[in-house]
Amino acid sequence: MRILVTGGCGFIGNHVVRNSLTIPGVELVVNLDALRYSGNPENLTDIDDDRYRFVHGSINDSDVVDGLIQDENISVVLHLAAESHVDRSINSVKPFIETNIDGTRVLLESVVKNSTDEHQIHFIHISTDEVYGSLGPDDDAFTEETPLNPQNPYAASKAASDMLVQAFINTHNLSAIITRCSNNYGPRQYPEKLIPLMTLNALDNKQLPVYGDGLQIRDWIHVEDHANGILSSMLALYVGQINSGEIFNFGADNEQRNIDIVREIVSQTNVSESLIHFVTDRPGHDKRYAMKYEKAEKILGWKPEIDWQVGLTETIEWYMTNPDWIQSSNLDANEVTLV
Numbered sequence: 001m002r003i004l005v006t007g008g009c010g011f012i013g014n015h016v017v018r019n020s021l022t023i024p025g026v027e028l029v030v031n032l033d034a035l036r037y038s039g040n041p042e043n044l045t046d047i048d049d050d051r052y053r054f055v056h057g058s059i060n061d062s063d064v065v066d067g068l069i070q071d072e073n074i075s076v077v078l079h080l081a082a083e084s085h086v087d088r089s090i091n092s093v094k095p096f097i098e099t100n101i102d103g104t105r106v107l108l109e110s111v112v113k114n115s116t117d118e119h120q121i122h123f124i125h126i127s128t129d130e131v132y133g134s135l136g137p138d139d140d141a142f143t144e145e146t147p148l149n150p151q152n153p154y155a156a157s158k159a160a161s162d163m164l165v166q167a168f169i170n171t172h173n174l175s176a177i178i179t180r181c182s183n184n185y186g187p188r189q190y191p192e193k194l195i196p197l198m199t200l201n202a203l204d205n206k207q208l209p210v211y212g213d214g215l216q217i218r219d220w221i222h223v224e225d226h227a228n229g230i231l232s233s234m235l236a237l238y239v240g241q242i243n244s245g246e247i248f249n250f251g252a253d254n255e256q257r258n259i260d261i262v263r264e265i266v267s268q269t270n271v272s273e274s275l276i277h278f279v280t281d282r283p284g285h286d287k288r289y290a291m292k293y294e295k296a297e298k299i300l301g302w303k304p305e306i307d308w309q310v311g312l313t314e315t316i317e318w319y320m321t322n323p324d325w326i327q328s329s330n331l332d333a334n335e336v337t338l339v
């Protein structure tokens, strides 16, 4: 198997790259990453493996994408490259349209162009629970059948790319699946997202800005569990255990309120609760996400393994004990004030 990962220097991508190299039969893993603000080459410096290759380039560049797929004889594309932060999409939609929609279009066209009956290229599209919209307090969790109802520009760009993938499956016989996951946490997440931002602010004794009443609920999953879900679905498609067109939700039965997570970080970093500062809510802030993942459990034999309390404690410790990584993430402290 010869894999092209897009966005491998990002938070989830680096875990996917590392874990993919442990799979028997993987001959090559090429990581195509444009090194945008959240992409950090330091995330993969520990990899010492001749089968791994990093290419600094954009998924929007069709010459680069075509060249890699042809020259490296790629058989699987794991597509994670994206603009991934909702707040940024509210301030400026264009990069989200360019990367998440048009970048996906470039990859899809290249995969279709370079696939033959003898050499089929499989496409794994990494999506999010946000495409389903927001749940009320008593609503059932999202299933793969839940209609798409994105509520912010990031979610809309992801939903659009999901639909483009489905259209390519239908019209071009593309071999592809879509995975949709809930909120990830773990080491090496760019510190603009809730858990690393709050941890680093607490360590610097800075205010902890919480949107609105802090009662927004997310289903938190460890990034390693998500990475393993992605790789299980990839293998199932590759060996023909599942058909093109399948969608898999990954979740963790772990609904947590933002404010409770912030309080846990306060407690674990030993700072005063008075640092918590409620700020004007994000416009259009989704209230609740929750995922059913029975399909992945039944068909892929996947389930989340990492306990939330253990995973959260280890994650907070990781940010506390890796100042060099924080330095390397080039966080502009003035750039990010909210989560």
Ligand SMILES: NC(=O)c1ccc[n+]([C@@H]2O[C@H](COP(=O)([O-])OP(=O)(O)OC[C@H]3O[C@@H](n4cnc5c(N)ncnc54)[C@H](O)[C@@H]3O)[C@@H](O)[C@H]2O)c1
Pocket: 006, 007, 008, 009, 010, 011, 012, 013, 032, 033, 034, 035, 036, 037, 038, 039, 040, 057, 058, 059, 060, 079, 080, 081, 082, 083, 084, 085, 099, 103, 126, 127, 128, 129, 158, 180, 181, 182, 183, 184, 185, 189, 190
């Ligand atoms: N973080 C989550 O909780 C979560 C949950 C569900 C799904 N997802 C999805 O998983 C994927 C990865 O998310 P993440 O949290 O790792 O994001 P991230 O922002 O940490 O990483 C994105 C990576 O993509 C790269 N990139 C951006 N534009 C590019 C381009 N044009 N060409 C090549 N590379 C480019 C960046 O440099 C970065 O390395 C995204 O598709 C996201 O929508 C994320």
